[in-house]
Amino acid sequence: MRQLSSAALLGLGFSGFLSLAAAQTAPATPAAAPRATVSAATARAASSLAVEISGAVKGQIVSCPGSLKVSAAAVCLYVKTSPASARALVRGKLGARALGDWKTPANSQASSLLVSGTANGPVAAYLLMAPLSTTETLLVVDAAQATATAAAPRPATPAGVVKGEPYVLGSDLVGVVNVTSLGGGKFRLARSGTDPLTVTVGQKPAQLGSGTVQLPLVPATDGRNLIFPLAGLRALGCTFTPAGSNVTVACGTASVGLRPIVF
Structure with missing residues (x-):
């Protein structure tokens, strides 16, 4: 297999080669990091594309220089033709699978092109191209690295809450009820002119002054906030009036006007 000198590549404009693709696909890999791993399916897609393009430009597979921070799926092709001719041949071969046209940053000889697996589909791979001489070109076919972060899992419903029932956060009651955490899952709710209500997460019985009351639903917590059943505010003599999706x-x-939480 033909070997290409890393020093020669850097001297011919390859120093900015990977940063060009990174700007369009994923953040550049730190120099000290190992090559990115890709799935078998992604590697096969890149290899298949490399074979297809190699036939169009009559390229020869060569070892990718270690100085190029590409993934393990990357395939490097030595093409005995000028970069301009190679770009035209590749662009014509890909047709609607080419997402846009070749991009060449200012003061750089390297070019890049994003490619989809199907016409106008999502990015599946990217091509990097740089001249080795006026009649020789190095073409790299690499798998596109996913840039989107997976959506965070939906927070679990706090233990004890009843789905479909309205709750309020203790912090939403500022101005009408003062909520204080007493530790150990206990909270005190107080308002002027009445006895304080002491509740325990997960329990319906609550202490009102020197007596006890039964809450309609058990209070809950997310580890920091009190999650209190809206109907439980009646124990403090509070009333609530629906106003659309909000409640006064x-x-x-x-x-205070607030929007109850319904799990």
Whole structure:
């Protein structure tokens, strides 16, 4: 297999080769990092594309220089033709699978092209091209690295809450009810003119002054906030009036508008 000198490649404009592709696909891999791993399916797609392009430009597979930070799926082709001719041949071969045209940054001889697996489909691979001489070109076919971060999993429903029932956060009651964490899953809810209500996460019985009351649903917590059943505010003498998807909570002369949480 033909070997290409890394020093020669760098001297011919390859120093900015990978940064060009990184700007269009994924963040550049740090110099000290190992080559990115890709799935078998992704590697096969890159190899298949390399074979197809090699036939169009009559390229010869060569070892990719170690100085190029490409993935393990990358295939390097030595093409005995000028870069301009090679770009035209590749672009014509790909047709609608080429996403746009070749891009060449200012003050660079290297070019890049994004390629999809199907006409106008998502990015599947990218091509990198740089001249070795006026009549020789190095073409790299590499698998596109995923850039989108997987969506974060939806937070689990706090233990004890009843789906479909309205709850409020303790922090939403500022101005009408003061909520204080007592530790150990206990919270105190207090408003002026009435006895404080002490509740325990996961339990319906609650202490109101020196007596006890039964809450309609158990309070819950997300580890920081009190998640309190809206109907439980009646124990403090509060009332609530629906207003569309919001609710106006009134405790004595104080009131606040909020949107209940329904799990």
